[in-house]
Amino acid sequence: MGYDDDEHRTAILHPNGDRFDIIIVGAGSAGAVLAHRLSEVACWRVLVIEAGGDPCINGVVPALFLLTPHSAQDWDYHSVDDGVTSQAQNEEQCILTAGKMLGGTSSLNHLVWARGKRTDFNNWNEPLWYWETCLQYFEKAETMLDPEIVNSPDIRYHGQDGPIKLTGHDNKTYFAEEKTLLDSFAELGYDIVTDTNAPDALGFGKMQYTVYENKRTSTALTYLNQAKDRKNLFVLKNTLVTKIIIDDNNTATGVEVVTSSGSKISLYADLEVISSAGTYNSPKLLMLSGIGPKEELSLHNITLRADLPVGQNMLDHAYVPLVVAGKRNIFTAVQTLAAVLEIGTFPVPAVQGFFRVTDSSSLQPEIQNFANYFGAASPLLYILCRLTFNFKVSICGTILKKSIFSEVIFSLINLEHPKSRGVVKLRSSDPNDAPLIYTRFFSEPEDLDVLVAGVKQSIALTQAKYFKDAKSEVVRYPLPECDDLVYGTDAYWRCFVLITCSSNFHTIGTCKMGVDGVVDPRLRVYGIRNLRVIDASVMPKQVSVALSRFCKNVLRVSACEYGAWSACGLFTVDARLPLRVIGVVATYTVVLLQFALL
Numbered sequence: 283m284g285y286d287d288d289e290h291r292t293a294i295l296h297p298n299g300d301r302f303d304i305i306i307v308g309a310g311s312a313g314a315v316l317a318h319r320l321s322e323v324a325c326w327r328v329l330v331i332e333a334g335g336d337p338c339i340n341g342v343v344p345a346l347f348l349l350t351p352h353s354a355q356d357w358d359y360h361s362v363d364d365g366v367t368s369q370a371q372n373e374e375q376c377i378l379t380a381g382k383m384l385g386g387t388s389s390l391n392h393l394v395w396a397r398g399k400r401t402d403f404n405n406w407n408e409p410l411w412y413w414e415t416c417l418q419y420f421e422k423a424e425t426m427l428d429p430e431i432v433n434s435p436d437i438r439y440h441g442q443d444g445p446i447k448l449t450g451h452d453n454k455t456y457f458a459e460e461k462t463l464l465d466s467f468a469e470l471g472y473d474i475v476t477d478t479n480a481p482d483a484l485g486f487g488k489m490q491y492t493v494y495e496n497k498r499t500s501t502a503l504t505y506l507n508q509a510k511d512r513k514n515l516f517v518l519k520n521t522l523v524t525k526i527i528i529d530d531n532n533t534a535t536g537v538e539v540v541t542s543s544g545s546k547i548s549l550y551a552d553l554e555v556i557s558s559a560g561t562y563n564s565p566k567l568l569m570l571s572g573i574g575p576k577e578e579l580s581l582h583n584i585t586l587r588a589d590l591p592v593g594q595n596m597l598d599h600a601y602v603p604l605v606v607a608g609k610r611n612i613f614t615a616v617q618t619l620a621a622v623l624e625i626g627t628f629p630v631p632a633v634q635g636f637f638r639v640t641d642s643s644s645l646q647p648e649i650q651n652f653a654n655y656f657g658a659a660s661p662l663l664y665i666l667c668r669l670t671f672n673f674k675v676s677i678c679g680t681i682l683k684k685s686i687f688s689e690v691i692f693s694l695i696n697l698e699h700p701k702s703r704g705v706v707k708l709r710s711s712d713p714n715d716a717p718l719i720y721t722r723f724f725s726e727p728e729d730l731d732v733l734v735a736g737v738k739q740s741i742a743l744t745q746a747k748y749f750k751d752a753k754s755e756v757v758r759y760p761l762p763e764c765d766d767l768v769y770g771t772d773a774y775w776r777c778f779v780l781i782t783c784s785s786n787f788h789t790i791g792t793c794k795m796g797v798d799g800v801v802d803p804r805l806r807v808y809g810i811r812n813l814r815v816i817d818a819s820v821m822p823k824q825v826s827v828a829l830s831r832f833c834k835n836v837l838r839v840s841a842c843e844y845g846a847w848s849a850c851g852l853f854t855v856d857a858r859l860p861l862r863v864i865g866v867v868a869t870y871t872v873v874l875l876q877f878a879l880l
């Protein structure tokens with residue numbers, strides 16, 4: 283069987299019926315951390331099963347994340363078109379990218395290290411998950427290397443010896459426009475903070491990135507890689523878990539899988555099965571295994587094991603793209619060309635801010651503004667708009683046209699704490715079918731009020747001196763649904779938000795923790811023995827900003843750690859990547875030429 287094989291046990295052929303102590307489904311952001319931590323216990327045989335393979339080069343080289351959506355390393359899910367929201371997206375379906383490779387979504391996300399605020403975690407009202415409890419795990423995960431943080435009092439909130447190495451924006455960059463942006467936000471009255479990850483930070487500040495020495499610090503390249511020589515950790519790649527096996531005593535005993543060669547086998551766990559398949563695939567897997575809403579399962583003739591609200595309570599950060607065309611400055615086009623070569627960092631200067639738009643007594647931000655600076659004629663701007671964010675040609679073309687001679691600020695205005703809840707359902711009982719995902723953005727009207735207020739407040743950037751002197755303006759997109767409304771009125775902005783909103787890829791909650799949810803605070807599935815869910819789907823309420831790190835207080839082993847194992851140095855090059863690059867560059871050139879000739 284080859285258990286003595288030193289090849290970090292990814293190439294072993296596991297026979298039907300093979301037994302382990304623990305089986306983890308999904309080697310993603312959460313699953314890979316857990317695989318690392320659990321396999322520290324040398325007497326446990328830990329198997330982690332991953333549907334994807336090694337990360338391709340774009341899962342390793344930071345700026346190439348722009349090209350990963352719709353590749354083989356993306357589950358490439360989309361929302362069901364509701365006829366109202368996200369109509370500015372291709373085919374009116376909101377893009378819902380999710381990583382399918384070692385490291386999961388940490389191998390393709392946007393590299394931002396952002397941990398959530400004290401109020402976020404404390405509002406979950408679960409003592410095990412208070413911010414104060416989680417902090418030690420955040421620290422355990424990190425090595426903070428950004429000198430501005432290291433030399434500030436805020437270093438007390440950061441770790442300096444963890445697997446995830448964190449840096450600020452690389453100073454070698456051809457642009458240094460963070461300062462212009464921060465000065466402008468300060469002028470508009472926002473606080474400027476050194477550390478946007480400080481527990482109560484409201485205001486604008488620089489970014490912290492999961493980038494080190496020109497590589498992404500995904501959980502694959504960190505946690506999994508560091509554990510690869512352990513004899514008790516087994517990684518099965520390119521293998522889809524199709525069902526959790528649950529016996530007549532409602533105990534999870536193993537999983538059914540389809541291996542890379544197409545064989546269907548069963549593998550068994552003597553202690554626990556742990557699902558970390560992500561916010562869309564964990565609920566799908568649970569429902570396929572008989573755990574979910576009774577009516578939903580009976581619709582697909584699946585035998586019910588536990589009637590739980592699986593798939594309900596989906597929460598996301600809906601965002602809208604707000605683009606400000608800044609100074610006409612054709613010289614930045616030269617910098618733009620040079621900056622394209624600098625792919626070992628987050629590709630453009632960026633800052634982020636957290637603020638409230640309603641009463642100011644709470645410290646919990648309502649809006650995040652993630653502002654990205656592009657020099658003139660930037661191909662990255664078009665790639666980001668079209669490929670990464672999935673907007674229609676009419677929208678991205680309009681932005682590109684404005685950018686030919688001008689700097690551009692592309693801001694994502696995020697609704698941080700939505701009340702609207704989406705849902706994940708089964709399309710069929712076939713494990714190969716994508717789930718049906720309904721975002722239901724703005725089904726609670728209050729969400730629309732808050733995001734509209736956030737957009738209106740963010741437009742004020744055009745009034746800051748640098749932008750005012752440049753006669754900056756918000757780029758107006760062609761939006762047939764809104765064009766009859768008077769531009770700039772509340773009615774217009776409400777329409778704008780509904781039509782241009784999309785997912786900021788921070789979906790959570792579909793296997794919610796809590797008494798009215800799917801798992802208890804130790805993440806054990808109610809009514810089923812020896813089964814846990816430990817990925818972002820268990821988070822009951824949104825945290826401000828990104829999600830890949832939250833407190834995983836499971837089995838008293840793991841923590842607020844982000845990451846997984848990756849086959850560092852073993853990554854492959856997706857044969858289609860060069861073609862994708864050529865395709866994108868060719869499209870960009872054609873569009874640019876069209877506009878230049880107009």
Ligand SMILES: Cc1cc2nc3c(=O)[nH]c(=O)nc-3n(C[C@H](O)[C@H](O)[C@H](O)COP(=O)(O)OP(=O)(O)OC[C@H]3O[C@@H](n4cnc5c(N)ncnc54)[C@H](O)[C@@H]3O)c2cc1C
Pocket residue numbers: 307308309310311312313331332333334378379380381382383384385386387388390391392393394395396521522523524558559560561563564567786787788789817818819828829830831
């Ligand atoms: C485009 C994008 C950008 C983002 N940017 C940021 C950011 O900058 N900062 C941030 O903090 N967060 C960001 N996020 C969010 C964050 O990355 C995710 O919330 C987080 O990674 C989710 O972790 P997870 O462990 O729940 O799931 P994942 O990391 O998605 O892991 C799930 C794993 O399970 C595997 N799997 C699924 N089903 C099966 C099955 N049936 N059998 C076997 N394996 C299976 C998957 O292939 C995957 O590897 C971003 C997300 C996206 C999509």
